[in-house]
Amino acid sequence: MMVMLTNTEKLKQYIPMVHFIAEIMGENCEVVLHDVTNPDHSIIEIVNGQISGRKINSPITDLALKIIKEKSYKDRDYICNYKSSSKTINTLRSSSYFIKDESNQIIGMICVNVDITDFIKARNILDQVIMIENPKNDSVEQIKPVHDPNLYENFEENIEDLLSSLIKGVLSEYDVPAERMSPQEKIDVVKKLNEKGAFLLKGGVSEVAKYLDVSEATIYRYLHKIK
Structure with a gap:
């Protein structure tokens, strides 16, 4: 008789892989195993x-929430x-592997985050020494992604900071403070936050309500209107 593993049991099988990658990459590389069913x-x-x-x-990251919501996996x-x-202010180069179940639904992710801050500083020093104009756009802010130039991820230590970051990020797109927004503008804010997966998080509704003063x-x- 075949024994069916729970999602947690399946994901725990990847723990040795997390340590394996970290051993290879060294202390400059963070390796994380996420259970996305528990954001x-x-x-x-x-x-x-x-x-x-x-x-x-x-908690999970803003990018992972977006991936889950859009089903882009x-x-x-x-x-x-x-x-x-992250709050350490360092620049990281990140990659994420999607762990899926038998029905192609995402259950977890292995994320590899390499701190490249010192490498960027070293490149800047080399550029100053070489002093030959590079015809390419070689901004330190640009890291070429595989499939989407707009990908960006923030790491937060707790769910409160994650929600706050998501909400403030959307509100920053508007020229008026939340208390002066029209009902339609507030609906638009809720729509954008829903697309980012903010309401997948515990307390998402109450936190957004506080910010929008409703x-x-x-x-x-x-939410009912936009669905």
Whole structure:
């Protein structure tokens, strides 16, 4: 009789892989195993967590929420070499491998985050020494991703900071403060946050309600309108 493993049991089989990659890459590389079915406390294993300041039970990232919401994992197995950052202010080059179940639904991710801050500084020093104009756009802010030039990821230590980052990021797109927004503008904000997966997180509705100065019932009503 075949024994069916739970998602947690399946993901725990990848823990040795996390340590294997970290051993190969060294202390300058953070390797993380996420259980995306538990976004509030998704990290179930992490090595070199000092790079992003996260630990076991820290929440999922904004990019991972977006991937889950858009189901962009359906037609690919991984994404590579996109820029990310954390409260350490260092610049990271990140890649994520999608772990899926038998029905092609994502259940986890292995994320590899390499701190390239010192390499960027070294490149700047070399550029100053070489002093020959590079015809290419060689901005330190640009890291070529595999499939989407707009990919960017923020690492937060807790769910409150993640929600705050998502909400403030959307509100920054508007010229008026939240308390002066029209109902339609607030609906647009809720729509954008929904697309980013903010309401997949525990407390998402109540936190957005606070920022928009409306009731939780109003947020649910907005969500009903946009679906």
